[in-house]
Amino acid sequence: MENKISLYRPPAPYPGEAAEGWRNFSNYLSSDPLGVIPKELYECAIFQFDDDNPRKFLVNEPKLLSRVLEEQQAIFPKGGGIAELLKPILHNGLVSAEGVDWQDQHEMVAPIFSNSSVRISFGYLQEALSSFVERLLTYSETGQTIKLAEEINFLVADVNFRCVFSKPIEIQLEHQCFNSIMKYEEEVAGTALDLKRFSGTGQPAFTEAALKTAENVRAVISQIIDEHMYNKPPNTQNFFQIFQEARVPSTGKRFTKSQLVDQVASIFLSSHETTSAALCWSVYILAQCPEIVERIRTEVQLVTACGRISYEHLPRLRFTRDVFKEVLRLYPPVLYLSRIAREDTTLGDTLIPKESMVIISPWVVHRHRSFWENPDMFDPDRFSRGEAKATLGSYFPFGLGPRMCTGASYVTFLGIKVIARLCSMFDFETVNTDEVRPDSTLYLKPSRPVLCKVHKRKFSK
Numbered sequence: 001m002e003n004k005i006s007l008y009r010p011p012a013p014y015p016g017e018a019a020e021g022w023r024n025f026s027n028y029l030s031s032d033p034l035g036v037i038p039k040e041l042y043e044c045a046i047f048q049f050d051d052d053n054p055r056k057f058l059v060n061e062p063k064l065l066s067r068v069l070e071e072q073q074a075i076f077p078k079g080g081g082i083a084e085l086l087k088p089i090l091h092n093g094l095v096s097a098e099g100v101d102w103q104d105q106h107e108m109v110a111p112i113f114s115n116s117s118v119r120i121s122f123g124y125l126q127e128a129l130s131s132f133v134e135r136l137l138t139y140s141e142t143g144q145t146i147k148l149a150e151e152i153n154f155l156v157a158d159v160n161f162r163c164v165f166s167k168p169i170e171i172q173l174e175h176q177c178f179n180s181i182m183k184y185e186e187e188v189a190g191t192a193l194d195l196k197r198f199s200g201t202g203q204p205a206f207t208e209a210a211l212k213t214a215e216n217v218r219a220v221i222s223q224i225i226d227e228h229m230y231n232k233p234p235n236t237q238n239f240f241q242i243f244q245e246a247r248v249p250s251t252g253k254r255f256t257k258s259q260l261v262d263q264v265a266s267i268f269l270s271s272h273e274t275t276s277a278a279l280c281w282s283v284y285i286l287a288q289c290p291e292i293v294e295r296i297r298t299e300v301q302l303v304t305a306c307g308r309i310s311y312e313h314l315p316r317l318r319f320t321r322d323v324f325k326e327v328l329r330l331y332p333p334v335l336y337l338s339r340i341a342r343e344d345t346t347l348g349d350t351l352i353p354k355e356s357m358v359i360i361s362p363w364v365v366h367r368h369r370s371f372w373e374n375p376d377m378f379d380p381d382r383f384s385r386g387e388a389k390a391t392l393g394s395y396f397p398f399g400l401g402p403r404m405c406t407g408a409s410y411v412t413f414l415g416i417k418v419i420a421r422l423c424s425m426f427d428f429e430t431v432n433t434d435e436v437r438p439d440s441t442l443y444l445k446p447s448r449p450v451l452c453k454v455h456k457r458k459f460s461k
């Protein structure tokens with residue numbers, strides 16, 4: 001397969017001279033964190049910001065960040081990050097729990113991400129993707145311009161809903177549930193950028209409006225659960241069934257109703273915006289890279305012998321996988337992971353006082369000048385060249401260690417399947433290409449709206 005392609009630089013600020021005062025992390029974040037990233041941040045191993053209470057450190061060096069995320073999880077529990085901001089909805093679900101409680105839940109929901117369960121989810125993905133493709137076919141016939149994020153948000157909400165409850169989402173329910181979730185995320189996005197609203201222990205101060213929206217989201221999920229339990233389709237396998245059958249390892253007890261809401265909310269919140277952002281960036285980038293799209297098509301044709309893309313084909317779609325991986329390198333939906341030091345400790349030669357906030361940013365490490373060649377360029381072949389292995393720990397869009405994303409392998413399969421199917425059937429043309437920038441309010445999304453036209457390929461299946 002032809003490997004020589006001209007490299008594309010997707011939108012991102014050039015590292016440069018940042019505005020005065022950037023050494024104070026709270027100032028830096030609440031101005032425009034992706035506006036200009038100081039060169040220094042992309043070149044250092046560890047950086048101490050000026051602000052006190054709590055002290056803040058950015059850790060880039062793979063060995064040090066692996067200590068924080070993997071080896072010393074007990075010293076560096078989660079705090080001050082997105083999980084904290086989502087707590088009013090998640091309560092004590094898997095994403096925000098700590099200690100024994102987290103361990104119990106981790107074990108209880110593990111079957112969701114087993115191979116057999118991922119395979120079942122793949123069936124739900126196929127169904128949701130087929131109705132998405134039907135909508136795109138209509139758009140290609142009418143020639144209308146679509147808002148990419150809206151379409152992809154609906155696709156992902158539909159996949160999630162089918163995986164959890166075995167049925168497609170209706171537009172009305174999507175509005176009630178996923179739109180309220182997005183409304184909540186917009187309401188707390190300001191908090192994420194205003195670290196002054198986090199106390200020394202990483203607890204944010206929420207507005208009344210945000211707390212009310214959170215309550216509303218939980219009430220909608222609770223109602224969906226009630227309706228599902230009343231009208232449950234017989235003999236279906238889905239995430240909700242796994243939650244219902246799970247037992248706390250130490251006591252043998254099942255999840256209570258409120259804990260079931262925690263679990264469903266955890267899945268919806270951790271997967272919706274992240275997956276949508278990754279897919280939006282994928283379509284946006286591929287619209288600018290026709291040679292890469294051609295290589296994906298050739299690979300899909302070779303692997304599937306021009307047939308339907310099945311679950312078994314996915315591991316063989318290596319170039320398509322590397323395209324998705326490269327999208328996640330350049331645009332990791334979770335911009336930073338945050339931990340709070342539980343005791344005085346050191347990282348390398350740097351003293352980390354108790355209650356310091358330790359920030360690890362996939363965005364910065366994925367574009368670090370020491371770990372990557374041409375870090376800002378879109379180059380999916382860097383993975384088959386073994387570049388990422390050269391510095392283990394320099395690529396972690398799903399986090400690292402025990403708190404790593406439980407949906408990582410599932411979402412990788414999803415990304416490969418969606419990219420392969422869409423490229424096989426359509427050409428995408430972005431209308432407002434130059435206006436699109438990364439927007440980092442809570443998750444790293446394209447600034448909206450990405451306007452797009454869809455063209456059906458001749459002879460496509």
Ligand code: HEM
Binds near residue numbers: 106271275407411
């Ligand atoms: C492209 C899509 C996704 C990205 C980039 C992503 C990224 C992440 C990251 C970085 C973390 C770790 C946060 C930390 O250590 O502070 C995480 C945790 C988590 N993710 Fe994802 N995620 C994605 C999709 C999903 C999906 C589809 C699901 C479920 C179906 C999911 C479920 C979870 C859960 C449950 C956790 C918490 C794990 C724990 O704390 O034990 N994620 N995700």
